[in-house]
Amino acid sequence: MGTLSSALNIAVQAMMADETALDTTSNNIANANTPGYSRQTVNFVEAPPVEFGGQTYGTGVQISSIVSQRSAVLQLLLNQDTQQQGQYSSFLTTMQQVQTLFNETSGTGLQSSITGFFNALQQLSEDPSNTTYRQAVITAAENMAQNFNSSSASLTSLQQNADASVTQSVNQINALTPQIAALNAQISAAVSTGQNAGSLMDQRDQLLNKLSGLAGIAEIDAGNGNITVTTTSGAALVVGNKSFQLTTQADPTTGFEHIFSLDSDITSSITGGALGGALQVRDSTIPSILSSLDSLAANLENSLNTINQSGFDLNGNPGGNFFVPPPAGGSGAAAKMAVAISDPSQIAASQDGSAGDNANVDAMLALQNQPFVNGQTPINAYSSLVFQIGNDVATAQSEQQASQASIQQVQNQIGSISGVSINEEAANLIQYQQAYQAAAQAAAVISSLTQTAITMFSSSH
């Protein structure tokens, strides 16, 4: 049976529920522009009814929960795209500098000095006893060697930059994982006591997204509000309320930092994020370019040396090494390329020992069109390298654009679920305001009825 006091109770409960709803709406409006904020909604439910005398009476309204509107799946997609985006951005940061080293469209690169060297040989072939022409060959060879030296040095220095960013990324990762572990603890505590963990989850999502920008990670829902985070290859970063630091240690031969997780070297298994991009440039892309340059340099040096040794110099003496012999195996040949002769007469242009014979310098010149660099002519070997570099950059650029577009799309989807709409909140505001006013009015009416009853009883005295 309904009573005036239960009716008053229902009205006051309704006012409290509407206050909570207004509070939530106000919080949504306040955080409309807060990055990572997910809008929250209140769930009104009927209070449990009571049965009395075969009748069921409603007992008013309750707030069952305040729910943060989010999609874990979309967040995961966003993080995956962010890992890609991070990797390509970091790869491109270095590779865009690499491609300017070989920007043949603006005349930078090795082509002109390689061709310049062969042109000098060509000129000498026309007048092999001409000392000026001989000097020009040596100058052109030195110029070519210097170009190889400086290209190689610039690549190594860019490789070192990438190495420095590896350490930076590891430090940033190590700063993020303890924060995620701490939030795991807070969230699971909140979840177990049935509290709203929405804003803690917002914070954790933000941190997971930052972490995704740094490295490829896998997120596993460990239940009870916990998220386990590992690298894509499975090295633990965060488990429950514990975080695991990555450590770095310089490789004794290369001097480059290797990354360790719990004492095992995980460098080669890291992909994605800024760290993955920097490692790709440092350990794969630049070494491959350096090795192509080394091979080109070593083949040029060895072939020129062999031919120079088989001829006779201007004084009729057998020729020696034209270039300082490259290191065995060719590694480092570009960095160390140097001309061995300084006296122009030592170029063995002649095959029969006479000063005007050009047969040996012709043999040197013929190298220009011979496929002695891994099956390619020197210029073709170089232009293949130029293509490779340009193609690597172009591919990464289009992948980066694709992941950027994908991020934008996922963010729109996330926004459609989690974003605060001012119009929606304004409508809610009016709705809750009116409900609150109605409940207050109901309380006033019941209060007045109670007063009537009290007056009635006191007058009957």
Place this chain on the structure above:
Amino acid sequence: MSIRVNPNVLPDLVSSIEQAQQAAQTATQELATGRSVNNLSDNPAAAASLVNNNALTSENDQYLTNLGDLQGKFQAADSALNTAVQLMTSAISLGTEGATGTISAADRQVIAQQVQGLQQQMLALSNTTYEGTYVFSGTDVTTQPFTQNNASPSGVQYSGNSGVTNVSIGDEQSMQTNLPGDQIFANANGNIFQALNDLVNALNSGTGIDAANEEVSQAFSQLTTQRVFYGNALNQVQNSQNYLNQEQVNLSALQNQLVGADMTKVIADQSQSQTAEQAALSATAQILSLPTLLTYIK
């Protein structure tokens, strides 16, 4: 219920402005450089072809320089041999004069001295140099090819060699650039120095003048035969220069195809991207100033 959309439209709007700006920047860069490929990544295949194209262009420039040099050398040789032909013509007329029956012994001596003089001039011609090296000493270009040597039957000794030089004048193309001096001046089929020496001796002694004249004629015709080599060489230089100049024009056209900007298209792109940017800006301004529900709540 309708599908909820992302209430935050700003990132999309900013991104469309950025895209339009990016396109405008690309077009401006192409206009400024005149090239559609400014980085290797713009067109890796074209950039790689450009490397080969530039190398060929530079190679051809060097071939053209070499041909210019060779032309000078051939002209020096040809001009020396032209003078040699004139000397031989004089020798033939002097020999004919000396063979006349009415001439006195004293006059023949005078003629003999004149022929002797021709021989000295011939010796100087055979030692012609070009840019510091001997033109007619085979590949032994630093050794003077012909020296006076009275012990030799011809009065002259050849110290050069019989080497010939082949010089590249294009890819897979080379030409012989010299004739050894002995082949020109001391050929077995007509030895100039021997013939002149014999004529001097015949004029001095008064016997065998006709035979000596015959010898001089033979040497003369041998000289004109050999001289053809340099005439042909000069023609070949001319042909190769024409070919290479045409090749340079082709390479330059190819380069333009590879990396040159299509100016009409670039200018159209630029104005299009400007229009797109203005449209994006105007749309952004309009969307951002749209009223919300709050505007109408009084």
